[in-house]
Amino acid sequence: MSCFGSIPVDLSERLEDPGDSIQLAGAIEASEYTVGEKTFSLPANPKYDVVLTNAGDGILVTGIVRASVEGECDRCLEPASFEVSGEIEEYFLFEEPENSDAYEDGFELVGEDRVIDLGDAISDAVIMDTPFVVLCQPDCLGLCPTCGANLNEGDCGCSAKAEDAWVESDENPFAALKNLKFDE
Numbered sequence: 032m033s034c035f036g037s038i039p040v041d042l043s044e045r046l047e048d049p050g051d052s053i054q055l056a057g058a059i060e061a062s063e064y065t066v067g068e069k070t071f072s073l074p075a076n077p078k079y080d081v082v083l084t085n086a087g088d089g090i091l092v093t094g095i096v097r098a099s100v101e102g103e104c105d106r107c108l109e110p111a112s113f114e115v116s117g118e119i120e121e122y123f124l125f126e127e128p129e130n131s132d133a134y135e136d137g138f139e140l141v142g143e144d145r146v147i148d149l150g151d152a153i154s155d156a157v158i159m160d161t162p163f164v165v166l167c168q169p170d171c172l173g174l175c176p177t178c179g180a181n182l183n184e185g186d187c188g189c190s191a192k193a194e195d196a197w198v199e200s201d202e203n204p205f206a207a208l209k210n211l212k213f214d215e
């Protein structure tokens with residue numbers, strides 16, 4: 032299911048002959064989309080630019096979708112922004128194939144009304160180009176696991192305290208050496 036809804040394209044009296052092609056460009060009215068449990072906002076409408084070509088047995092759709100995206104950094108939880116530039120590639124068959132079982136991922140058909148829906152193809156392109164890990168900056172230090180301070184704003188001192196405590200603890204594998212006397 033498309034995260035941007037339906038984007039119908041009417042092919043009536045267009046792309047009648049193999050080799051015919053048309054170019055379409057537009058913007059999608061959307062303010063956000065979700066990938067898994069993450070929700071991303073779109074400060075501007077995503078834009079797409081596609082070419083539809085009659086390939087004889089169907090319509091080949093190729094192109095690109097671009098969007099500015101805002102989300103939350105996975106390390107420090109601060110706002111993060113990035114650009115999406117996903118490739119669109121979809122094939123809409125004119126007729127259902129005889130051996131439809133050969134199509135593992137299924138297939139799309141051109142409707143009898145000669146309307147195709149680009150919503151899923153554009154949605155897939157945006158989702159596939161959305162990074163799995165979103166960062167506010169490539170070298171984000173994240174949050175301190177002890178006190179929760181944002182380490183990008185400065186060192187909280189917890190790591191030094193933990194290191195000192197570990198050196199002094201009996202859990203340190205070298206703890207037995209602290210009582211070793213070299214004078215004798």
